[in-house]
Amino acid sequence: MRKLYFLVPGTTKAYHCGGLWAELKLLELAQSVGAATLVTYQQREPGHLFLGDCLSQPPSPGIFVVSWGFHVAKLIPRLKPYPVIYHAHSTGYGFGLPVGVPVVTVSRNSMGYWGQKAPHAPIYYLPNVISDEFDHQGKNRDIDVLIMARKSSAYLLQHLAPQLQKHCRVEVVDYFVPSLADLFNRSRVYLYDSALYWAVQGVSEGFGLQPLEAMACGCHVFSSVNGGLADYLDPGVNCEQIGCYDSGYDLVKILRALNKPTPPISLEFLQEYRAPQVKQKLGLIWQALDEFFDYQQAHGSDIAPVTRRRIWHLRIQQWGRKAGKLLKKSK
Incomplete structure (x- = not known):
């Protein structure tokens, strides 16, 4: 090759x-x-x-x-x-x-x-x-809620996090972390909200690796479902949606998740993203x-590319056919 x-x-x-x-x-x-x-x-x-x-x-x-x-x-x-x-x-x-x-x-x-x-x-x-280090290691989870400051929305950092801090241990990480796998294994809930960040950038979330890595480490994930996140996130099944309707609604769901064990993620589900x-x-x-x-x-290509000019030409043809049918009906 x-x-x-x-x-x-x-x-x-x-x-x-x-x-x-x-x-x-x-x-x-x-x-x-x-x-x-x-x-x-x-x-x-x-x-x-x-x-x-x-x-x-x-x-x-x-x-x-x-x-x-x-x-x-x-x-x-x-x-x-x-x-x-x-x-x-x-x-x-x-x-x-x-x-x-x-x-x-x-x-x-x-x-x-x-x-x-x-x-x-x-x-x-x-x-x-997903590297093999992102796995459930059975460690003591001394962080209730983990938030990575980068890509997080103002809603998450300035509105929801202060409300959560009144009820549980919240860790907002805005510094270099040598091992995310260790941090995820110490956390019970992971919050990720990148929709606004990527809207400002003008491009999409390409993959969204961190929520998947957190899931592999046994975290209960609350996340936006924009872009590539929609590939693997299934709200109500393997995660919960964040920023959904009202902060009080988020607060209730997160505190409820802290009071019950997180169901283990399917190993079969993760295999698609493992190196082998x-x-x-x-x-x-x-x-x-x-x-x-x-x-x-x-060989050369004999298929016409999809260009703006071609699309407009096809639309004009379509409008012309519709106009012709309307004229026939009016006679």
């Missing part, structure tokens, strides 16, 4: 975020399946390839993997002579993709978005990985992409 070149702007502190960690985890998994390496494109870093150097050399038989949503629209034209795939996390960046660029999404929510926006591109679903199953799926997708690029090299 062709080698994979994972493109990221850089790996230093300025680029630290969930998207980078997810990409590095996938790179590590890919290296256990075939040949894969990291390429930076905004800054040179010791030990990593630099995109400018790669493009100055003869075309490589490898596949470039782009993922940084705000940069994809500029990167794809630079990579035009090469096989490229888009590893899609969030949605809503506003760009389109050429028919010949496959999409590998981290959530079914993102898959549905690209299935509508680019229906003729090869599209695959490959979820992010994701690795197996990655191998199948990688092989399919390799076959697609073999075909693409020998």
